[in-house]
Amino acid sequence: MGIIQTDKWLEEEFDRPTKICEKLLPAFNGQSAPKIYNQLTEFGMYKPSPLTKEIFTMMKETNVWDEVRGIFHDYKKAWGGPDIPIYLFPIGQKRSFFSRQEEKVKGGVSYPDKMFLFLSNKLTSKELEALFVHEYHHICRLKMQTKRFEDYTLLDSIIIEGLAEYAVLVHCGRNYLADWCKMYTDAELEKLWNIYLQDNLELKKSERKHDDFLYGLGRVPNLLGYAAGFKIV
16 A cells, blocks of 8 residues: 555646545545545645645655655554555645635545545645654554444544644654644633533544534634643643
8 A cells, every 4th residue: 555646646637636536436435526525625635726736746846755655664664553545635725815825734634544645835844744643643543443433432532633643742843743732721721621522522423513522613612622632641
């Protein structure tokens, strides 16, 4: 498995990402290509534009596929981790009314059997490693668990996110921690925990409100579950 040469896919179908997602059908157990694409865009996958095309061009010029291959080799060996497919795509960018663009540097999402990394041309090598460490830590931990992925609770998810970012602290250093690690003070976290999280820790991953509390959707403060998880760990 390892690094999938999505650069070839992007060269052929950059302007038709749902066609690219047709190549992912075997990995998503019968989901449709549009549904896969919608799911991935929620975590950062690009939408075709001149800006994201420029990011792809820079990804090719720096040969980021080889760079991630080297990082994967090192951590797979160090952690005894699984050999899973890793897909690289440009990260989505949004233009704002108040500024020319809202720039995103990196994003990712991990499943028990695959990883997606969404990258920009502004990402340093150490930031890339930090993103990889966080996502691959998820996969290694999920492999060691006996609980089914769909049975995970909000508390499980909170702790998993905290553990993954603690791995970033250990292996990459404090300077490469995600912004959400310092988004709230200890006093704010304690207050928000009491208001939003403590009575909802048993929510299953399949329940809609699970993601509301983990990611901070609706009225829930932004990335509250992540921030609480890192503080706990």
